[in-house]
Amino acid sequence: AQKVTQAQTEISVVEKEDVTLDCVYETRDTTYYLFWYKQPPSGELVFLIRRNSFDEQNEISGRYSWNFQKSTSSFNFTITASQVVDSAVYFCALSEEEGAQKLVFGQGTRLTINP
Amino acid sequence: DTAVSQTPKYLVTQMGNDKSIKCEQNLGHDTMYWYKQDSKKFLKIMFSYNNKELIINETVPNRFSPKSPDKAHLNLHINSLELGDSAVYFCASSQGGTGVLDTQYFGPGTRLTVL
Numbered sequence: 183a184q185k186v187t188q189a190q191t192e193i194s195v196v197e198k199e200d201v202t203l204d205c206v207y208e209t210r211d212t213t214y215y216l217f218w219y220k221q222p223p224s225g226e227l228v229f230l231i232r233r234n235s236f237d238e239q240n241e242i243s244g245r246y247s248w249n250f251q252k253s254t255s256s257f258n259f260t261i262t263a264s265q266v267v268d269s270a271v272y273f274c275a276l277s278e279e280e281g282a283q284k285l286v287f288g289q290g291t292r293l294t295i296n297p
Numbered sequence: 298d299t300a301v302s303q304t305p306k307y308l309v310t311q312m313g314n315d316k317s318i319k320c321e322q323n324l325g326h327d328t329m330y331w332y333k334q335d336s337k338k339f340l341k342i343m344f345s346y347n348n349k350e351l352i353i354n355e356t357v358p359n360r361f362s363p364k365s366p367d368k369a370h371l372n373l374h375i376n377s378l379e380l381g382d383s384a385v386y387f388c389a390s391s392q393g394g395t396g397v398l399d400t401q402y403f404g405p406g407t408r409l410t411v412l
Contacts, residue, residue, distance in 0.1 A: 215398045221338075227387060227403035234398070271338055277398055283328060283391060284353055285401055287340040 184209045186276050195264055195268035196296050203259040203291045205274030213279035216250065216257045221290070222270040233257065238277075264295045302323050303388050303406035309410045318373045318407045320388030328352070328395060329371035330401060331363060334385040343386075347369055353355060367410045375409075 185208040195201050207216065218230040231241060233250050241248045245262045261268055274288040301322045322329060330353075331374060332345040345353040346365040360376045366388055388404040 213398070215400075217400070219403075225357075225408075226329075226405045229400055229402060232400050267351065273340065277401075279398060283298075283393075283401075284330070284342040284345060284355070284396060285340075285389075286342075290338045291342075292338075 184217045184278055184286045186274050186286055186288035188195070188274055188291050189291070190291045192292045192294070194294040194296060197266060198263050200262050201293065203272050205257045205288060207255050207257065207276045209276060209278055211278040211280050215277045217275040217285065218248065218259050219273045219275060221273065230284050231240065250294065260293060266295050266297055269293060269295045270279050301402055303404040305407060306405060309412065311412055312378055312380060314378050315374070315376045316378060316382050318386055319377070320371045320373070320395040320404055322369055324390055324402065326390040327368055327374055328391050330364065330389040331371065332372050332387045332389060334387060334406070336384070340393050355392070365406055378389070378411045380411050383409055
């Protein structure tokens, strides 16, 4: 069965620090997608990134970067030079080819960036 | 030019009442979903429809009935509301059908409070 674990429930850092959010997943499928979503205090769910299981290249988008490692079943998210606006709950999620596209979410990590 | 919209944004009602939440997407997507986010922020799939056909029904009580009049709309009707139904309900949509993995885009959420 598919499962996503975000072991860090809450993280609090001071602005400009780098921070990494961990995500570990379980799946028996060979074809799957991994996602990160951001939920700011306003409540909406904002799509950040999608990786497929055949593409282990790391990705960088501005201050955000993602490290996908199939060997450890991890898909970690790093924010460099964090800003107060990065404060949100971040969700890692998994979608399997055999799972009718349903997203299985991790428990979420609440990130607080203090000025 | 909202992509996925939900109405209402807030819904406060008494136990035992029947209520509906509406969802519309203007992305031309084939698949729509309902997710429930509980008080601990945990997100779980409830239903998905592909081109008006029910694909996923995740052990949700019979009091919840999704209805898809066309592929751009997926409404959620809840009968005999209970205190435990209080949550935020998110609608989402994605391109492609069963077995086709794609990104899901979420609506702003509907916060349901049952008194």
